[in-house]
Amino acid sequence: xxxxxxxxxxxxxxxxxxxxxxxxxxIGLLLPAVQAAxxxxxxxxxxxxxKQLALANLNFENQSKHFxxxxxxxxxPKNAASRDPASGPFIVGTSWIVFVLPLLEEQSxxxxxxxxxxxxxxxxxxxxxxxxxxxxxxxxxxxxxxxxPNPGGVNGNPSTHYYGVMGPGGATDNFQITIxxxxxxxxxGNGSSNGAFSGHGILTQMKDQAGSxxxxxxxxxxxxxxxxxxxxxxGERSVRLPSGTSNSYRSWIRGQTGGCGATKNLRYPLNSTxxxxxxxxxxxxxxxxxxxxxxxMADGSARFVNExxxxxxxxxxASMGSGEVAQLE
Numbered sequence: 001x002x003x004x005x006x007x008x009x010x011x012x013x014x015x016x017x018x019x020x021x022x023x024x025x026x027i028g029l030l031l032p033a034v035q036a037a038x039x040x041x042x043x044x045x046x047x048x049x050x051k052q053l054a055l056a057n058l059n060f061e062n063q064s065k066h067f068x069x070x071x072x073x074x075x076x077p078k079n080a081a082s083r084d085p086a087s088g089p090f091i092v093g094t095s096w097i098v099f100v101l102p103l104l105e106e107q108s109x110x111x112x113x114x115x116x117x118x119x120x121x122x123x124x125x126x127x128x129x130x131x132x133x134x135x136x137x138x139x140x141x142x143x144x145x146x147x148x149p150n151p152g153g154v155n156g157n158p159s160t161h162y163y164g165v166m167g168p169g170g171a172t173d174n175f176q177i178t179i180x181x182x183x184x185x186x187x188x189g190n191g192s193s194n195g196a197f198s199g200h201g202i203l204t205q206m207k208d209q210a211g212s213x214x215x216x217x218x219x220x221x222x223x224x225x226x227x228x229x230x231x232x233x234x235g236e237r238s239v240r241l242p243s244g245t246s247n248s249y250r251s252w253i254r255g256q257t258g259g260c261g262a263t264k265n266l267r268y269p270l271n272s273t274x275x276x277x278x279x280x281x282x283x284x285x286x287x288x289x290x291x292x293x294x295x296x297m298a299d300g301s302a303r304f305v306n307e308x309x310x311x312x313x314x315x316x317x318a319s320m321g322s323g324e325v326a327q328l329e
Contacts, residue, residue: 039139039289039290042137042138042139042289043139043289043294043304045137045138046137046138046139046236046238046287046289046294047294047302047304048302049134049135049136049137049162050162050234050236050294050295050296050302051296051300051301051302052104052134053100053104053134053162053234053296054233054234054296054297054298054300054301054302055103055300056100056103056104057096057100057202057203057233057234057296058298058299058300059100059103060099060100060103061220061221065220066218066219066220067096067202067203067218067219067220067221068096068099068100068203068218069093069096069099069203069205069206069217069218070095070096070164070166070201070202070203070204070205070206070260070262070263071093071095071096071164071166071197071203071204071205071206071254071255071256071260071261071262071263072092072093072094072095072205072206072207072255072256073092073093073205073206073207073209073212073255073256073257074088074090074091074092074207074208074209075090075091075092075093075206075207075208075209075255076088076089076090076091076208077089077091077115077116077117078115078116079116080116083208085208085209085210085215086209086210088209090208090209091116091117091118092118092119092120092255092256092257093115093118093119093255094113094115094119094124094253094254094255095119095164095252095253095254095255095260095261095262095263096164096203096262096263097132097135097160097252097253097262098110098113098127098253101113101132104132104134106132109127109130109132112126112127113127113253118153119154119251119253119254119255119257119261120152120153120154120251120254121153122153124153124253125153125154125157125251125253127253128148128154128157128158128251128252128253128254129154129156129157129158130158131143131144131158132160132252135158135159135160135161135162135252136160136161136238137161137162137236137238137287137288137294139238139287139288139289140161140238140239140240140287140288141161141238141239141240143158143159144158145240146159146241146247146249147159147249148249148250148251148254149247150250154250154251154253154254157250157251157252157253158251158252159249159250159251159252159261160252160261160262161236161237161238161287162234162235162236162237162262162296163234163235163236163237163262163263163264163285164201164202164203164204164233164234164262164263164264165201165202165203165232165233165234165235165263165264165265165266165285165295165318166197166198166201166203166204166205166260166263166264166265166266166281166318167186167198167199167200167201167204167265167266167318167319167320168186168198168200168201168265168266168267168315168316168318168319169188169196169198169265169266169267169268169281169282169315170186170188170191170267171191171192172188172191172192173187173188173189173191174186174187174188175188175191177312177315177316178312179312179313179316179324179325179326180324180325182324184316184319184322184323184324186198186199186200186319186322187199187200187213188213189205189212189213189214192278193278194258194259194278194279194280194281195256195258195259195260195280195281196265196281196282197214197256197260197263197265197281198265198318198319199213199214199217200318200319200320200321200322201232201265201266201318201319201320202219202224202231202232202233202298202320203219203233203234203263204217204219204263205217205256205260205263206218219320221298223320223321224298224320224321225320225321225323226319226320226321226322226323226324228297228298228299229297229298229299229301230297230317230326230327230328231297231298231317231318231319231320232266232295232296232297232298232317232318233295233296233297233298234295234296235264235266235285235293235294235295235296235305236285236286236287236293236294236295237264237283237284237285237286237287237293238286238287238288238293239271239274239286239287239288240288241274242274245274245275246274246275248274248275248280248283250262258280259280259281260280260281263281264281264282264283264285265281265282265318266285266314266315266318267279267282267315268282268283268284268311269284269307269311269314270284270285270286270292270293270305270307270309270314271284271286271287271292271293271307272284272286272307286307289304291306291307291308292304292305292306292307292308293305293307298320303328305328309328313326313327313328
């Protein structure tokens, strides 16, 4: 009897290649969904942080009867024996973030900050060298990806992804925008320079030194007459910098010395402008979240703001009491 031939088992090469091709197609179909789910989770975490920071500012206002200064420039040392608005003594102070540390469960870090010396004094630079996780969006650069590049005490300090909104930005003092057929005029200090600052936002620049539009400016809740749910308090800037772009991230404890460490004017559309020259305080708010960035409002809420919203609408919402009627939707 002839012997039956043994039939080989398993896949042929062609069948194996077909299976591999099908797996590749399935991975290609599933990967975007997985990535979208991960980004949705990161965005939700970012939203929670923005809300936490907004509520910390509101709690500070409730305790102190005013919001913290956004960025201090020439201010009196805490224990100064004399305080003359014309002659000082003055130091370059710190940012709003330091003032709300106790409300972020960072009391021990706050206690280490010395309000009698400059922000970049060695003792304060050690505070600034601490990574405060609440200050970083999980979709953005890692906390140590961009450190303060300037020489001096805070060199190498981590930065922040959340910035106080100083108000609408422009090129010169008394610039104008038109909303709904009505023209509004805005004050601006140090226009067309790295240190430009608006006089219309909640977390703006503040001085004890005489002669500035922000001398002694500490905003009270009652001054937000445009509506707390319709006024920006803080916003996100958590972008990865394009190749060849100067590092524009600074220590989170920096007040204003030239540019500010933790506040920005709203002068340009979201995700549109990086640091070039004389625009440091006007760098765009933006993020790695597709299509826009997250903002905290003066009522303690947080929301995603689409980058397609008209610039003048954004600038109007950055102003707290000029009477503009502006809707983000």
